Structure formats: C-alpha cells, structure tokens
Amino acid sequence: MKKLFPLVTADIALFTVHEGSLRVLLGKRANAPELGKWALPGGVLDPASDSDLDDTARRVLSSKIGVDVAFLDQVATFSGAARDPRGWSLSVLYYALLPRDQVPAVAGNKTEAVEWRDAFAPGSRLAFDHAKLVEAALTTLRSKVVSAALPLHLLPERFTLTELQRTCELILGHSLDKSVFRRRLKSEPSIVQLEGEFLYGAQRPAQLYRAAADFRF
Amino acid sequence: MKKLFPLVTADIALFTVHEGSLRVLLGKRANAPELGKWALPGGVLDPASDSDLDDTARRVLSSKIGVDVAFLDQVATFSGAARDPRGWSLSVLYYALLPRDQVPAVAGNKTEAVEWRDAFAPGSRLAFDHAKLVEAALTTLRSKVVSAALPLHLLPERFTLTELQRTCELILGHSLDKSVFRRRLKSEPSIVQLEGEFLYGAQRPAQLYRAAADFRF
Missing domain, CATH: 3.90.79.10 (Nucleoside Triphosphate Pyrophosphohydrolase)
Incomplete structure (x- = not known):
C-alpha cells in the first residue's frame, strides 16, 4: 500500500x-x-x-x-x-x-x-x-x-576552567593549548568567576566559574 | 477541519x-x-x-x-x-x-x-x-x-583572485585584508591557476583561475 x-x-x-x-x-x-x-x-x-x-x-x-x-x-x-x-x-x-x-x-x-x-x-x-x-x-x-559557549551546557552549575577545556577537547577529539584557551576565555562573556569559591582537591585550589545568566552562542 | x-x-x-x-x-x-x-x-x-x-x-x-x-x-x-x-x-x-x-x-x-x-x-x-x-x-x-570553497559556486568558470575576494566580501558584508586573503589561498586546493591565461582590462593583466575539478568544502 x-x-x-x-x-x-x-x-x-x-x-x-x-x-x-x-x-x-x-x-x-x-x-x-x-x-x-x-x-x-x-x-x-x-x-x-x-x-x-x-x-x-x-x-x-x-x-x-x-x-x-x-x-x-x-x-x-x-x-x-x-x-x-x-x-x-x-x-x-x-x-x-x-x-x-x-x-x-x-x-x-x-x-x-x-x-x-x-x-x-x-x-x-x-x-x-x-x-x-x-x-x-x-x-x-x-x-x-570552536567559537561557542555551547560546552557550558554539558557542565554542572559550577566548574573549573580545566573542566571546561577538557569538555571542549572531548568534543573536538584533540587537545587544546592551555594558554591559548585561557587567553580566549578572557574575552568570553558567557562565563562568570565565582568570587572566593574554589574546588579543593589533590592539586592547589582551583577557581570556580558559572555560566552567565543569559549566555547564548 | x-x-x-x-x-x-x-x-x-x-x-x-x-x-x-x-x-x-x-x-x-x-x-x-x-x-x-x-x-x-x-x-x-x-x-x-x-x-x-x-x-x-x-x-x-x-x-x-x-x-x-x-x-x-x-x-x-x-x-x-x-x-x-x-x-x-x-x-x-x-x-x-x-x-x-x-x-x-x-x-x-x-x-x-x-x-x-x-x-x-x-x-x-x-x-x-x-x-x-x-x-x-x-x-x-x-x-x-570563512573556511570554504563555497563562493566558487557563485563565480563563472574562469575568474580572477580579485573577483573571488570581492565575492567573499559580498557574502560576509565586510571587506577582507588582501594580503591575508591571498596568503590563505596559497594553501587552498580548490582553485587552480590557468597557465598563460589573463584577464585584460583597464589595469595590468590579471591571472585567471578555475575551480579544481573535484573541489568540495
């Protein structure tokens, strides 16, 4: 039919x-x-x-x-x-x-x-x-x-820059240069530093961030 | 209904x-x-x-x-x-x-x-x-x-680099730096120089190019 x-x-x-x-x-x-x-x-x-x-x-x-x-x-x-x-x-x-x-x-x-x-x-x-x-x-x-705040949707509410970079790398399938990545984030309006909040672990305390309330890409 | x-x-x-x-x-x-x-x-x-x-x-x-x-x-x-x-x-x-x-x-x-x-x-x-x-x-x-040979689909069979750049600029809505553009084209496999073929006009003769037979983007 x-x-x-x-x-x-x-x-x-x-x-x-x-x-x-x-x-x-x-x-x-x-x-x-x-x-x-x-x-x-x-x-x-x-x-x-x-x-x-x-x-x-x-x-x-x-x-x-x-x-x-x-x-x-x-x-x-x-x-x-x-x-x-x-x-x-x-x-x-x-x-x-x-x-x-x-x-x-x-x-x-x-x-x-x-x-x-x-x-x-x-x-x-x-x-x-x-x-x-x-x-x-x-x-x-x-x-x-590459140019987007989109990986933020994969992260928990509070995250470190290392977690953000690692998430980008997982999506891309290759590693990113840390200093280039950090430099790019300096002008990225979609993430906000959480004053005085750190992740404590085996390494030295890592600054925590959150997505900006109105982030888009 | x-x-x-x-x-x-x-x-x-x-x-x-x-x-x-x-x-x-x-x-x-x-x-x-x-x-x-x-x-x-x-x-x-x-x-x-x-x-x-x-x-x-x-x-x-x-x-x-x-x-x-x-x-x-x-x-x-x-x-x-x-x-x-x-x-x-x-x-x-x-x-x-x-x-x-x-x-x-x-x-x-x-x-x-x-x-x-x-x-x-x-x-x-x-x-x-x-x-x-x-x-x-x-x-x-x-x-x-930005990264594509796609504008080639808008050009006639034979074209100059100036025409290619102008076409990219029309799509983007802003001008491109000529030397950066030319440098990028050096490693662009989708265009082929036509040996000995030039466009003659008011300016000095301009080299003609064509799209590579199998270009894709």
Missing part, C-alpha cells in the same frame, strides 16, 4: 560527558521495524499536541527518557522513500546536551533499555540510518565548539 | 551575485494563501516522484525557475501549526548558489514574476515566515565562507 503522506518524526542525539568520554544516548527498539536494534530516541509528530517540531523533540525526551534539557537545536532533516520500511519518511534530527551531573537520572529510567555509547563509536549496526544521524549530530556539535 | 498530516514543502533561497551585490530570488505568489506577496520559490513534496527532499528542491528550481544548480544544501527545517493558514506545516529550507553568468537565464523565465532582491534587504512584507527563512539562509551562507 502506498502512503500518500510521509511519516514525520523527530529524532534526538542526546550528548553528555560520562566517565571521561563524550557519549550519546541510544535506546533498544521494543517495536518493529528494526525490533531489538539500537536507535536514537525519537517519536512521531502529533499535530494535535505539538505546536512545532521542537515540541515533538522535547516531548520525546521528557516522556521516553525522563529528562528536560536546557539546550536543544536542529542538526538537519533526513528524508526519503528508502530509509524506513514503513514508507516515505522524514526525520528532523536534533541534538541536545545533558550536564554530566544529570546522567544518573537517565540511567535510572526503567521504561526502556538505554545505553550511553561512545559518541565516536556508537556501534556498527544501529537501526535505520541512525549511524549516519549520530555522525551528522557529532559533526554539528564539533563545529560549534 | 483539522489536518491529520502536515503539509511538507521544500523552499529554496537561491543566491547569486548580480550588479555588485548578493541577491536572493523571490517569486510573486500567483495563488492563495498570501496571493500577490513575494516568497521564496517552493513546492509541496510529492512522495510518488521525489526520492528525497533534495529531489523536491531540485524539481522546484528546475520546473518553476528553469535552472539546474550545482550546489544545493539544507539550511534548517521550519515547522508549526501557526506558520501557514492551511494547517500544520513543515518547510525544509535549502540554499542554492547560481553562478552570476547564469542570471540572465532566470530573468528570461516568463511563467511567474521573479525578482533578484538584495539578500540583506529582501523586503519587509514577504509571504508566510519567509523573511525569517531568508535571514536563516543568509546566516548559513555567511558561516560557510
């Missing part, structure tokens, strides 16, 4: 930094098609309840994964007759960022099997064209790091 | 450099809604004939505008219940680049009224949310210039 209308879905690449690497969330499919394969969380547009596709994406993350993310943006739209056996389909791909201190909340969700996979090696046999989708989301994420 | 499926369209911001400025093509709407207003060229997805949405976009440009473009890519997808009076709609926005020596071909199309508007000031009362779409396409185009 030929479908006259395309299947419209929102799929989300939810990234975090977990156990020292950049991770993306995959869920095990509980329904056909592609039953049992791992896929990005996603859901079908509901024109009656979603005011736009951002709504669809946020509804999926909230209902299926149990998180409300601060940052969510589009990557691209994947479409065609061949990518889903149910017929002509169109997936608007989003990427979202979860601060690493919120990872346990997701791990505790029991409604479906989820895993935080290495974003650079999420597995070779994902459902549909989702391996391509993960790659596209990663490329977008990496392209934003 | 409530629509159960969204209206899916591809809209295209077709850019060129014409009479010294960066232009975008608008067409005057010949049908309701928004009859008589100016809009980006666009068309409804036909799942029976389009293998993906890139096909839809190319079909629109070919059938409505009469051009087959070499470069076409997605900007973003605009969606929602409120943007089109016909109901829940989803527009996948593309941008495409037309070499400036192909502009006359478009101007000669008589099937609908078209105009090459200044891309930075396309008019204040465009149809639907198309003013926002033009702005989004322009932002994407500008972001690509």
Whole structure:
C-alpha cells in the first residue's frame, strides 16, 4: 500500500560527558521495524499536541527518557522513500546536551533499555540510518565548539576552567593549548568567576566559574 | 477541519551575485494563501516522484525557475501549526548558489514574476515566515565562507583572485585584508591557476583561475 503522506518524526542525539568520554544516548527498539536494534530516541509528530517540531523533540525526551534539557537545536532533516520500511519518511534530527551531573537520572529510567555509547563509536549496526544521524549530530556539535559557549551546557552549575577545556577537547577529539584557551576565555562573556569559591582537591585550589545568566552562542 | 498530516514543502533561497551585490530570488505568489506577496520559490513534496527532499528542491528550481544548480544544501527545517493558514506545516529550507553568468537565464523565465532582491534587504512584507527563512539562509551562507570553497559556486568558470575576494566580501558584508586573503589561498586546493591565461582590462593583466575539478568544502 502506498502512503500518500510521509511519516514525520523527530529524532534526538542526546550528548553528555560520562566517565571521561563524550557519549550519546541510544535506546533498544521494543517495536518493529528494526525490533531489538539500537536507535536514537525519537517519536512521531502529533499535530494535535505539538505546536512545532521542537515540541515533538522535547516531548520525546521528557516522556521516553525522563529528562528536560536546557539546550536543544536542529542538526538537519533526513528524508526519503528508502530509509524506513514503513514508507516515505522524514526525520528532523536534533541534538541536545545533558550536564554530566544529570546522567544518573537517565540511567535510572526503567521504561526502556538505554545505553550511553561512545559518541565516536556508537556501534556498527544501529537501526535505520541512525549511524549516519549520530555522525551528522557529532559533526554539528564539533563545529560549534570552536567559537561557542555551547560546552557550558554539558557542565554542572559550577566548574573549573580545566573542566571546561577538557569538555571542549572531548568534543573536538584533540587537545587544546592551555594558554591559548585561557587567553580566549578572557574575552568570553558567557562565563562568570565565582568570587572566593574554589574546588579543593589533590592539586592547589582551583577557581570556580558559572555560566552567565543569559549566555547564548 | 483539522489536518491529520502536515503539509511538507521544500523552499529554496537561491543566491547569486548580480550588479555588485548578493541577491536572493523571490517569486510573486500567483495563488492563495498570501496571493500577490513575494516568497521564496517552493513546492509541496510529492512522495510518488521525489526520492528525497533534495529531489523536491531540485524539481522546484528546475520546473518553476528553469535552472539546474550545482550546489544545493539544507539550511534548517521550519515547522508549526501557526506558520501557514492551511494547517500544520513543515518547510525544509535549502540554499542554492547560481553562478552570476547564469542570471540572465532566470530573468528570461516568463511563467511567474521573479525578482533578484538584495539578500540583506529582501523586503519587509514577504509571504508566510519567509523573511525569517531568508535571514536563516543568509546566516548559513555567511558561516560557510570563512573556511570554504563555497563562493566558487557563485563565480563563472574562469575568474580572477580579485573577483573571488570581492565575492567573499559580498557574502560576509565586510571587506577582507588582501594580503591575508591571498596568503590563505596559497594553501587552498580548490582553485587552480590557468597557465598563460589573463584577464585584460583597464589595469595590468590579471591571472585567471578555475575551480579544481573535484573541489568540495
């Protein structure tokens, strides 16, 4: 039977930094098609309840994964007759960022099997064209790091400059020169020094920072 | 009456450099809604004939505008219940680049009224949310210039470095330092010097170049 209308879905690449690497969330499919394969969380547009596709994406993350993310943006739209056996389909791909201190909340969700996979090696046999989708989301994420306050969305409320640099490095997949990085931050309006607040550990106390209240990128 | 499926369209911001400025093509709407207003060229997805949405976009440009473009890519997808009076709609926005020596071909199309508007000031009362779409396409185009061979798609087959620099400047909206620009081009694999071919004019002869056969960005 030929479908006259395309299947419209929102799929989300939810990234975090977990156990020292950049991770993306995959869920095990509980329904056909592609039953049992791992896929990005996603859901079908509901024109009656979603005011736009951002709504669809946020509804999926909230209902299926149990998180409300601060940052969510589009990557691209994947479409065609061949990518889903149910017929002509169109997936608007989003990427979202979860601060690493919120990872346990997701791990505790029991409604479906989820895993935080290495974003650079999420597995070779994902459902549909989702391996391509993960790659596209990663490329977008990496392209934003260079000039952006975007990694702040991956950090806890208070963080050190070393943590910020390490997070940027994890996304880029290569190390950054510390002095160049620190120099660039001097003119970065999106982070604010927390006067008199330090992280105490094995090293000498490290100055703590927070994101500016109205930071954007 | 409530629509159960969204209206899916591809809209295209077709850019060129014409009479010294960066232009975008608008067409005057010949049908309701928004009859008589100016809009980006666009068309409804036909799942029976389009293998993906890139096909839809190319079909629109070919059938409505009469051009087959070499470069076409997605900007973003605009969606929602409120943007089109016909109901829940989803527009996948593309941008495409037309070499400036192909502009006359478009101007000669008589099937609908078209105009090459200044891309930075396309008019204040465009149809639907198309003013926002033009702005989004322009932002994407500008972001690509910095590290890209993309402006080559706007040039004729043979061009001078001055023309290439001027084209980059038109997209960015500000001037570039000539010596920095030339230095960067030294390591740019996407352009090839045409041995012994020069442009003769009021100034001293200028070396001509072409795009490398397999250039990409």
